[in-house]
Amino acid sequence: MSAPLLQIDDLSVTYWDRSLLGLRANGFEAVKRATLTVDAGQTLGLVGESGSGKSSIANALLGLVPPSGGTINFDGQDLATLRKGFPPEIRQKIQAVFQDPYSSLNPSMTVEEIVTEPLKVHTRMTRVERHEKAVELLKLVKLPETHLHRYPNEFSGGQRQRIAIATALALQPSLIVLDEPVSALDVSTQNQIINLLYERRDALGISYLLIAHDLALVHHISDRIAVMYLGHIVEEGPADRVYHQPAHPYTQALLEAVPLLDPARQRARRAERRGRVTTDMPRLSEKGCPFSGRCPHVMDRCTARMPPAFTVPDGGTARCFLLDDEPNEQGRSKD
Amino acid sequence: MLLTLLFCALFAEWVTPYDPLQQDLINALQGPSVEHWLGTDDLGRDVLSRLIFGSRIAVIAPAEATGLAVLIGVPIGLFIGFRGGWWDWVVMRVVEAVVSIPGIMVAIVIIAILGTGLHRAMFALGILYSTAFLRLARSVVLTEREEVYVKSARVIGAGPTRILLRHIFLNIAPPLIVQVTLTVGAVLLAEAGLSFIGIGVQPPQASWGTMLNSAASFMELSPFLAVPPGIAIVATVLAVNLLGDVLRDSIGRGVRVPSTGAPAQRMLAVPRKATTPMAPHPDDALRVEGLEIMVSPKGEAEVPVVTDMSFRIAKGETLGLVGESGSGKTVTGLGLMGLIGTGVRITNGRVMLENTNLLGLDRRDLEKARGNDVAMVFQDPTTSLNPTYTVGNQIAEVLRIKQGLSHRAARDRTIELIDRVGIPRPAQQADAYPHELSGGMAQRIAIARALSCTPKLLIADEPTTALDVTVQQEILDLFRDLQDEFGMAMLFVTHDLAVAADICDRIAVMYCGEIVETAPVDALFADPRHPYTAGLLSAMPHGQSGKPPLPVIRGSVPAPGHWPTGCRFAARCPYAIDACAKPVQMTGTDRLERCTRADELSLEPAK
Known part of the structure; x- marks a missing residue:
C-alpha cells in the first residue's frame, strides 16, 4: 500500500488570549493531539458539534492558524513546520470550500474573475486561456456559461456553492477541505451539491476532508469518518461502521439526537430516552474522558484518565474503556 | 447645477459680462439692475461676474x-x-x-x-x-x-x-x-x-x-x-x-437587485378571498383565513410572498410550518404578530386569535396582545436577547410592563421561570448577561421570556436551527413539557422535517408562499399526498441509505415575483401534467392538499 496523501499525527491547535503587552496569557487547546489519515482519492468525514475543534483542524491544514504541536504530512512535506506560509506548490494542491455561500464569494467580482483568480495567482495563462478554463470549470459544476459575467448576488445559495467548488477545482488540487459545505442549504439543494462533489471526486481523483455536524449526511459520501468531541478524536473508522454501529457513547448520542422521520418510532424513542436517569451537568475532568460527564456508561476510571484508542472489531478505533477487553489489567495500571 | 458650476469655472472669461476686478466706485453697492443683474459690491464690481469667477475657486x-x-x-x-x-x-x-x-x-x-x-x-x-x-x-x-x-x-x-x-x-x-x-x-x-x-x-x-x-x-x-x-x-x-x-x-456594482417588475403585475390577479375549506371550530386557538402578504422591493412593483394562507391551530396543539428557505414561512409567523417591516404589507386575510382579529386591532391593542396573548421565540438566541441587560432583567421587564407586577414580584416570578426552563442555579443565572450563556441556555431564557405572560399562542421560528443536535433534542423536550404545563397552542416554523416529526401534532408544508399540504403528523410521513412533500421527505439525509446520487428535487425554489401562475411546483414536479398549468385550490376534508393529481398518485412515504 502506498503512503497516505495526508497524515496528521498528534496535531494540537492552541489559541492564546493576548494580554496588552503581547505576552501569551491563557491558552485554549481547541485540538488535542489529533491523528487522522486521508488516502488518495478518498473522503474522510470529520464530524462534531460546535466547539469540537473540527474547523481548527481545517484551518491548521490550510495554513490559516499555526499548529502548537504535532505533524501534518502532506505529499512528503510537514506542513506544521512551515511557519512562514505554504509554498505555492503546496497551496495549489490543497483547496477549500467554506460554509457560508453568501460571504465566501467577493461581491464585487464577476463569476469569471472569481473562478479564474487561482489561475492568475499560480499560472502564467493568458486571458484567453483563462477564459476557456473558466468555461470548462462552470461545466464541471453544471452551471451555464452565461453566468460568467454575473455577480454573486444574482445567485442562490446552491449556485454560489457551485461557484465556490469551481474555484476550488481550478488548480486541479489533490485535496479539498470542505468546511460545512452544505449546512447553509436546503435539503434538496444539499443533495444536489453532495452528488456533484461525489461525482467530481471520482472523475478527477481528488480527496476530500469533509467537515460537518450531520453524521447522516457525511456518511453518504465518506469512506471513513472521524468523530470529534471537545478537541479529541473519540472515534474513527469506516463510514458505514461508524454510522450503523457506533462504538463510542458520544457517537451514539449524536446519532440518537437526530429525530427519526417516523413520528411513532420517534415518540417511542423519546419516551425511552427520557425514562433513563442521566447526570445533568457535565462534570469536566481535566485528565479523564471529556464525555464522562454526559456519558450514560461512565465508570470510575473514565474520570481518572483519557482512554487510549481501542480497536473496534469491525474496523477503526474508539477512545472508550467500554471497548477494553481486559478491564482488570487496565484498572490496575491506573493505580 | 453642477454642470453649470463646472461650465462657469472653465469658461469664466467668456460668460462674465464684466471683469470681476474692474472697479466702478460710482456705482458701488447697487441693487440688481439691467446692467448688473445681481448688482455691484462695495468697490462697484459686478456681483454676477465675481460669483462666476468664484465658482472657479469652488471647483x-x-x-x-x-x-x-x-x-x-x-x-x-x-x-x-x-x-x-x-x-x-x-x-x-x-x-x-x-x-x-x-x-x-x-x-x-x-x-x-x-x-x-x-x-x-x-x-x-x-x-x-x-x-x-x-x-x-x-x-x-x-x-x-x-x-x-x-x-x-x-x-x-x-x-x-x-x-x-x-x-x-x-x-x-x-x-x-x-x-x-x-x-x-x-x-x-x-x-x-x-x-x-x-x-x-x-x-x-x-x-x-x-x-x-x-x-x-x-x-x-x-x-x-x-x-x-x-x-x-x-x-x-x-x-x-x-x-x-x-x-x-x-x-456600487454587485449590490443591485435584479428586476422582478414584469411578472409581479401578473401575480396581482390571484383570487382575493380565502379558498381553503375551513369552518370555525370552538377548539381553535388560532385561525388564519386567506392571509396574503405583499413585499415591495426598493423601487419595484409589489410582489406577493404569502398567498391564500389558511390554517388553524387547536388549543394545546402544535402545528409545524415546514418548507425550504424562501417559502414564506418566517414572514407568515411575523405577519401573525403584525411584526412586519417597511415595504411589507398584509393585503388580505384575517388572523383570529380566539375571537379577536389581530389584523383588525389598532397599534396599541396589538402591542398589548403581543406578549400577553401571542409570544415568539426566534432562531438565534444570542441576537434575540439584548446584550446590555442581564437575562433576568429582560424577563422581569416583560412581567412589569405586560402584567404590572412590582419589581419584587417580577424578580421572584423570573427566577421561577428560569428554574422552570431547566437552568440550574436560577437565582444566580438571572444575573448573567446573554453572552455568558451557551446557545442552548440562551434559548431557554428566550423561551422563559416568551412564556412569562402565559400566552395563548407561541410562535417558534426555527428555535433549534442554530443549536447543536444534542442541545436541540433538549430544547424540543422542553417545548413539549412546557406545552403540557401551559397548554398554549404552538406554531413551529422549521425547515427540518425530522424536527417537525418530533415536536408537531400536525404539519403544514409551504411552497412558494402557499400551503401545499396539511395533515396530522403520522399521516403526513406515512402517506404524503403532495409531490413536494414526498420530494422533501426523500431528500432527508437519514431518509436514505447508501452512496450518491442522493435523491433531489430538480431545479430550485423560484423567487417571489417569479412564481408560475398555475401549480407553483409544476416545473419541478416529476408528475406534472397539462392540467397543472391552472391555479390549484386546496382540497380535502380531514387533511388538505393543493394538487390536481392528489387522488391518483401514490407517493413514497418517509423511510
Missing part, C-alpha cells in the same frame, strides 16, 4: 483638498488596517488627537505655519480631512479582513498585496464615493469660512467666501450682497451630496 479648492485627503488617507488606512498591531495603534492615536480638535482650528494652525493663501489653505484641509478617509479605509479593511472570501483568497495562495487590492479595495468604493462628496461639501464650506475670516483666498481675487466677507462689512447698506454667494454655496453643497448618493447607488 479647484475642494478638488485639491479632497484629492490630497484621499491620497493620504486611503493608502495609510488600508495599510494599518491590514497590518494591525503597533502600526495601527500609533497611527490611530495620532488621528484621534487630530479629530478631537475642531477641524477649522487645526486648519488655522496649519495655515499659521504655512502662511495664508488658497493652496496652502487647501493643503491644510486636505491633511485634516485625510483622517476621515483613513478611518473609513481602516474600518472597511477590518471588516473585510474577516470575510470568508478573504479567507478563501488566502487558501488560494494570494499574497497580501493582491488580497488588499483585489478583494478589499474594491469594496471600499461605495463608502468612499459618499465620503468624497461629503468632503467636497465640507471643504467648500471650510474654504468659504477661511476666506471669510481672511486667511483663505486673498482679496481682490473673487471667491464665494471673500464675497461673503465683503458683504458682511456692508450688511447695513446693502443686505442683498450676501444672498448670491450664500445661495451658491448652499446649492452647490447640496448638489454634491445628492450626486454622491446617486453615484453610490449606481456604481
